[in-house]
Amino acid sequence: MFAKGQTVIQWMEQLAPKHLAYPDDRDRIGLQLGTLQKEIRTVLVALDVNEEVVDEAVRIGADLIIAHHAIIFRPLKSIQTDSAAGKVYERLIKHDIAVYIAHTNLDNAEWGMNDWMAEALGIRNTVPVEETQREPLYKLAVFVPATHADQVREAVFGAGAGAIGNYSHCSFNVAGTGTFLPQEGTNPFLGSAGKLEQAEEVRIETIVPQSIRSSVIQAMLKAHPYEEVAYDLYPLDLKGKAYGLGRAGKLEKEMTLAAFSQVVKDKLDVPHVRVVGDPDRIVKKAAVIGGSGSRYYQAARFRGADVLVTGDVDYHTAQDALAAGIALIDPGHNAEKIMKAKVADWLKAQAEKHRYDIQAVASAVDTEPFRFM
Structure with a gap:
């Protein structure tokens, strides 16, 4: 098919x-x-x-x-x-x-171009060289009968909700009493039409990143037993995961600039590299930006990088980077x-x-x- x-x-x-x-x-x-x-x-x-x-x-x-x-x-x-x-x-x-x-x-995506290049070069525990955006976060609050709270929680967690930093399945739960009066023509999960009903419910609150709002809501509605689901979804001032240009982090092992230049040449499969800086300099932290990223050498330096790997480095930028104390390795734009x-x-x-x-x-x-x- x-x-x-x-x-x-x-x-x-x-x-x-x-x-x-x-x-x-x-x-x-x-x-x-x-x-x-x-x-x-x-x-x-x-x-x-x-x-x-x-x-x-x-x-x-x-x-x-x-x-x-x-x-x-x-x-x-x-x-x-x-x-x-x-x-x-x-x-x-x-x-x-x-x-x-x-x-x-693709450059800015998590596990996209710059993560692939960083992985190939042995750059670990990375952060964006220059942050361009943070994903908006939302708070989902849904009211569920106590008998189905676990079912709904697992559904929204399975769809990706509930992550705070390196913690997953995060939620806050409050027990209470819900009331509703089913109108004519309804088919309520609890109670009967025309009769005021009280139900033991749980208010489940959790965090939802903007990019998965729809899938989380769909998962929640599918798992919820009610015919009409009461829930709130509202934006938070808190911001989520950072996205941005390039990646900076520690090398798996420190080495000379000359040795790291050879790693760049081999791992990115390019015929040569241009190098700015002392070949004997020891590099411990590195940054990489696919394509033409030499203008971000100051941002890479701010991230603690000893060297920036990027393409299309021009003469004057090379001079400025050398004066600023950060090395450059240019494998060309085609390294992408x-x-x-x-x-x-x-x-x-x-x-x-x-x-x-x-x-x-x-x-x-x-x-x-x-x-x-």
Whole structure:
């Protein structure tokens, strides 16, 4: 059985929720070309979408390309099919291949681009280099007959509610008496129509992150025995999990900058790295930002990092970082290719979980534009 495109993208947005993208119009994410109202048999996961990647997609029979970098970044005034970009658009349309982009939402996601890079480099106990948002939290208060309190609690906890820091299944429970008068045409769990009823109930309060509000409420309603459920959901001033750009943390073991540069080269599978700083310097804490993140060297330094790993470092930023006392390692922008296998594995796991016959393939095309002589 094949899934619709919308279903595949729902899986993708569980991994990289769209609300984690930059909040303005600087980023281009989501469906950029084609339709998701079709069955998907094969997904190709790519870093960039160029002619070679489209050739690969046609060759393997891909219905959908999920890429990190947008194919349409600025508004189009025309599509000329004899131009380089126009040829790509034309071939995609002719072969009915949709293109979906997950960019800064994948960068900022928990267990997304920057977590994958940090893991590969041995950076542990990470925090965002620069926090961009904290997930809003809500308080759920629901009134449940005492006989079903455990059932409802377990349902909302199973849907992800009740987490405070490293503690799960957190709730506060108060016993009391509920009253209700079933009207004509009702089918009450307790009592009978036209008769005022009193019931021993429990008020269950727990914390719900914004991203799972709907699933928690659905789980609560499904587990609740009442025909009409009395509950409140209200926003809190408290903020939840931090999301943001890059990751900073301790290295598994300290080493020289030269040795760590070799780790970066090997683990990110790049032909060379550029290094700013004393090769003999000992590094204990490191930060990583996929793509072009050198302008955040001060934020990385504030997080205690001895070195920042990021791409596209320019001359003057390198000078400024050196003066500020933080080393830089530049593996190039293409180091983000780590996402291809990771996203493909995620999609394959979701397809298997939901029993869909969908292939997810990591692109074998090298889209690195630079050649090193």
